[in-house]
Amino acid sequence: MQSLQFRATTGPEDAAALIAVHDACREADGVRDDLCFEYLPTMDGYRKRLANSDPNDWIVVQSGSEVIGYGQALESWGEQNGRQVYLHLGWIKPSARGQGAGRELLSRLEARCLEKSAQDRTTGNAEFAANASGTEVAAQRLLRAAGYSTVYTAIEMRFEPTQTLSVSPLPPGLTLRPVLPEHHLALWQCIGDAYYVHGSDNWGRQVATEDHYRRYFESVSADPSLWFAAWEPTRIAGVVLCRVQNNIADIYEVSVAHTHRRKGVAKALLTSALAELLAGNVGVIRINTWLENPTEAWRLYQAVGFQTIKEFPRWRKPFAKIRR
Numbered sequence: 001m002q003s004l005q006f007r008a009t010t011g012p013e014d015a016a017a018l019i020a021v022h023d024a025c026r027e028a029d030g031v032r033d034d035l036c037f038e039y040l041p042t043m044d045g046y047r048k049r050l051a052n053s054d055p056n057d058w059i060v061v062q063s064g065s066e067v068i069g070y071g072q073a074l075e076s077w078g079e080q081n082g083r084q085v086y087l088h089l090g091w092i093k094p095s096a097r098g099q100g101a102g103r104e105l106l107s108r109l110e111a112r113c114l115e116k117s118a119q120d121r122t123t124g125n126a127e128f129a130a131n132a133s134g135t136e137v138a139a140q141r142l143l144r145a146a147g148y149s150t151v152y153t154a155i156e157m158r159f160e161p162t163q164t165l166s167v168s169p170l171p172p173g174l175t176l177r178p179v180l181p182e183h184h185l186a187l188w189q190c191i192g193d194a195y196y197v198h199g200s201d202n203w204g205r206q207v208a209t210e211d212h213y214r215r216y217f218e219s220v221s222a223d224p225s226l227w228f229a230a231w232e233p234t235r236i237a238g239v240v241l242c243r244v245q246n247n248i249a250d251i252y253e254v255s256v257a258h259t260h261r262r263k264g265v266a267k268a269l270l271t272s273a274l275a276e277l278l279a280g281n282v283g284v285i286r287i288n289t290w291l292e293n294p295t296e297a298w299r300l301y302q303a304v305g306f307q308t309i310k311e312f313p314r315w316r317k318p319f320a321k322i323r324r
Helices: 012-029 043-052 101-120 137-145 181-196 210-220 265-279 297-303
Strands: 004-008 058-063 066-078 084-092 126-131 149-159 175-177 227-231 236-245 248-256 284-290 307-318
Touching (some): 004 101, 012 043, 012 137, 101 126, 101 137, 175 265, 227 265, 248 265
Parallel strands (some): 084 126, 248 284
Antiparallel strands (some): 058 066, 066 084, 149 307, 175 227
16 A cells, blocks of 8 residues: 555545545445435535535545545534543455454544644543444444443334234323324423433423423424323323334434333333334334333334344443553
8 A cells, every 4th residue: 555645635626536536435335325314425415514514523544646545523512420521433454354444534633633622621531432233343343442331322223023922011001192282292201201200310390381382383394293292190101202204203302200210001002003113014113222221122023023133332431541
């Protein structure tokens, strides 16, 4: 391989070469077009991003005149524990791997994240974040060698439409009823109760504002006929929310209020939703969760027939582990 050059992007004219890197990585890295968590950039999208982002946030790797890889210091965010997180992503063509290009790219991306944290005047704990899915073996090996570890793992699961389904009944005292517009606040509060009441965040102990739930229901843009709610007489005990686009069904919310956990509510709602989706002859039924979810929701999904398609670990490394 010729000597490597590392440069900032020159703008939208780099888009074709960067997309070519992804095209070259697809087979070796097991990339699929039909998965929610897969990183799938487009030519138009990259042209726009390259035109509107800081050129120094992009590091292009060349061998001679060929672009063999690239990376980007993508974004940063603060977490509830006060930690600031800086995400970077990078790719090297399979034909150029194993010769030091990935290690050098990673080092330069970390340096750029450190620059951005200095510009942000970040104080306290800070971490690098990176993504490498379960099929990106070379990237996972590189991150481990550089001191990264997984902090959580997203899982994409599928229910095959040809499977046999047994619909479970709701526990006594609960009924399956529609969710009308006037019920949105109650549904939103149920979701909050499920996620936050016994967690470190106190959002679930607060009354959800009209703006909170209005923005939530605008963002999901779903068909209310595919919302399944288990009702007490006046309160929602659990919900399963689905949407269908292009013959693909997404089950994007499964929430049960804490007081109704471990009673079969989620299983009953989930199997009722699956029965409705199967009746509509959808081609794909998918659901996502986190391996580390304290409710171990993946076990329930597996029990009703979902199978894991791919895992997407999320990687972190404290700034303090940088070797200077």
